[in-house]
Amino acid sequence: MQYDFNRIEKDWQKYWSENQTFKASNNCEKPKYYVLDMFPYPSGAGLHVGHPLGYIASDIYARYKRHKGSNVLHPQGYDSFGLPAEQYAIQTGQHPAITTETNIKTYRRQLDQIGFSFDWSREVRTSNPEYYKWTQWIFIQLFQSYYCNNDNKAKDINELVSIFSSEGNANVACDDIIETFTSEAWNSFSTEEQQAILLKYRLTYLAETEVNWCPALGTVLANDEIVNGVSERGGHPVMRKKMTQWSMRISAYAERLLQGLETIDCTDALKETQRNWIGKSVGATVSFNVKGHDESIEVFTTRPDTIFGVSFMTLAPEHELVSKLTTAEQKAEVETYIEKTAKRSERDRMVDVKTISGVFTGAYAEHPFTKEPVQIWIGDYVLASYGTGAVMAVPCGDQRDYDFAKHFNIQIPNIFEGVDISKEAFTGKDNVKIANSDFLNGMNYKKASKRAIYDLEQLGQGEGKTNYRLRDAVFSRQRYWGEPFPVYYVNGMPQMIDAEHLPIRLPEVEKYLPTEEGEPPLGRANVWAWCTKTNTVVANNKIDNKTIFSLELNTMPGWAGSSWYFFRYMEEAASRGNVFASKDALNYWENVDLYIGGAEHATGHLLYSRFWVKLLKDRGFVNVEEPFKKLINQGMILGTSAIALNVTNIRVNHLSKLYSLKEDEFKFTTDYSQNSSGQKVNILVSKDLMFESTNTKNTISCSGINNLNHDPSKKNSLFNTILSILDINEEVKDELLNGESILSYFINPIRVDVNKVNASDELDIDSFKIQKTSKEYEKSLFILEDNDIFLVGREVEKMSKRWLNVVNPEVICEQYGADSLRLYEMFLGPLEQYKPWDTAGISGVHSFLKKLWKLYVDDNGLKVNDAEPTKDNLKTLHKTIKKVQEDIENFSFNTSVSTFMIAVNELTAQKCTSKEILEPLLVLISPYAPHIAEELYNKLGNNTSISTSPFPEFDASHLVESSKNYPISFNGKMRFTLELPMDFTKDEIEKAVMAHEKTITQLDGREPKKIIVVPGKIVNIVG
């Protein structure tokens, strides 16, 4: 009987689905375990083999946990709101909901084919109104909350209102409100005034903010959606623009987000990335009075100890005080400078960090202690968006201040004892004493900082302060395909729609573009106003601002729906109606035990999720502080592109006529450079070549060109192929062969479809040419090797349609089966590492599965019987149990695949047929290759799924050895091995080794200086 993987896999996938084998229960005695994948965005391109990597790993772990007796929740869903569907809708007019639905179907088909143990009954889709109802609901909770700094948690905004009306805001500090008010004042404010103040406290708020506007995408972007100054999606330029936007006060949680990292099990790299993003710095604010003005300039510094080293101040060009302070004489110069820097884009400023520029305002501040005048400058090295947008410059202790001072000839006082600052600033902290600093003299960094802050506080000119880089997150997108806000406007003030009326469904629009007036696409909706009487969405032409009001036109960003979806899975689909997840479900599942996904979400998704979970905890809706206990980032699977070279331009120069060069042999000139790998690369010759072209622009960089077959005597040489297509007459051919002319050609590397190349790098030319994507090569000629094959070179790069290196998992499943795909993806290398895909290698794991099959079944049917296992059988089984269990728990899936191979090779050699060995072996393999495991398990006479049969117990007694093959080393180098009984003592071992003839040869008459014997391990002789 053959291993018919296609039949087996289809059968078992059907069985699992019909029997709901992987349906998780919310009522179970077993311990819970929650394994989650980052849910995919269902793109039109479908899955390639790189996508399922993390899903396979999590599936193995989920299946392992079931064998180990856990009640496992392993759900899957779709992050189905997003830009690509909308872009496609703009181009085609097709509603994004329709394309999304189609894409989801493709994804589901592809996922099902791989045999995941997902509980699909709990599927979520962020674009489903029954789902985004609760995204809107969470938004309302954010709006109804403020962050209480005293208790360090979010609280109901109504508590704040009662505080205001009884005692004012004196005890409720807020960075955005400088003025305090009394309870009387509060009570006298109009409703609008009160709301405007409350908005500054709410965790989501509407504010005019400077945002990252991306004109090409027609929307704003969050900081983490921008990479190197351009949009993450599409790489479009981004500019700064002031807009009224919803923001999320994630900054309120900065400290808790930082502290919480300690409790998460993930790589240090990921923690470090998040720490950087939060960017905590401890220091002080200092305010400098401006001479001749009532104003003072507030700065943030991490080095209050260096305050006596201040020799000037620098303001960001955008700083609000610049225009007020600048003196008449300096006005013109300052204005020119501001204009100049405004023109420089953010990107230019980032790229060009070396040029020092700035200008003196003419104004002076007063040093808080010495009362000496301090020049006030502006300079674009100071960023308006960080700290207070102003710095106290200490040139002796900060390299940028130092460079600035040198450049503009400002004095550089030295306040460090025994440090030479003639060449550069001293940026160290430790082991140096402060000097020339009045009351700080002789103190170290720590002491001086403390003292400086104390004295500043006495003066009322500063205090200790912690600053965070983490900015509030802009939450509005000028887009259609996202969650609508549950918000309408009364007198310009945002009002929440009552939760009971949710969801507010996306309205229909006839086009998915912004309106002519520049409003977001929702501005096109005809039915998009809120009636407070009926509590329904009604037509906009009825707006009367009495009972019918305009609704918010922005939608929420992509990260809204993904910031809480892990809770939604906890609730069984049937009972999701009235809650985002019930208390019972939340109590039972708590949070995600294992979360696997891409590292690209390290700052965005993970921070936002953690933020929302903390809010939900503070407000009593969930009882966990962090959403994920353990996090693993899977590495990307890269594609292996197939490279051929394409001859684009050929010309023949008649030497005898043009030059007087003497060539004693036939000669080609080629314009190329080459790399060192020396791999064989062939050349396609395009028939559309331009004969006698003078285009010399094409140059190439490709491997192995030196191996090309130039030899005119070989039938398939480049020379002969070119001549044949150019139809060069005999006379020219003679000239070329006699060295009278030079044939020059230009070569470009081109990618050919990797799926048409076999394991030996041979291209299947005929099937390649008839491919849709390869039509342009229909007319090309291929320079063949002498054995008439066409070889390609290889290049490892990201898997992408563009590079023709995409491998579809469906094709692999049909050809080799899902079990082969699963095993191979794991076998490629460590989960977290980047590694190239090479379809050729899959034959290894595929033949392993065939060998496994043959261990159980042959032409006569089942081979397995009740034979007593041999000692060797037991040893193989138990060392496999031990290793596989350790590997899974360490997420070292690649090594357990080799362990399986070794086990099967050994058992085959041992001719093992014992059920006592072969049945537990199936359980070990089943997380990795579930279909074949189920099939064989069934053949062994079991009529239930293997998925919950217990994981075999490891018994160490089977591994006990009676002898050990000792490696005998000389000076640490192993020279030979010697089989000795395990119970030999040190002395006995030493005696046996010293008596050995090879020892005598090795020592060659020398007396050993020392003999090290580690019983059971090694013998080392030092000579």
Place this chain on the structure above:
RNA sequence: GCUCAAAUGGCGGAAUUGGUAGACGCGCUGGAUUCAAAAUCCAGUUUCUUCGGAAGUGUGGGUUCGAUUCCCACUUUGAGUACCA
């Protein structure tokens, strides 16, 4: 610039607390089977070698009886971050 990670055959990679470097697989070489191919099976495959051996885990040093593993310096690659006061 700063932070972090990595570097092992032709390739992917293994070596779990310092103890036989190159497991397992791909590819390659030879052989068996076959009319032939596919499939399968067997043997070999780090390099050099005078066939006794010797060298060898990016480079240079150190600790140790013994280092791919620990320490120091450097080189290269990748990732993150960027005038953060």
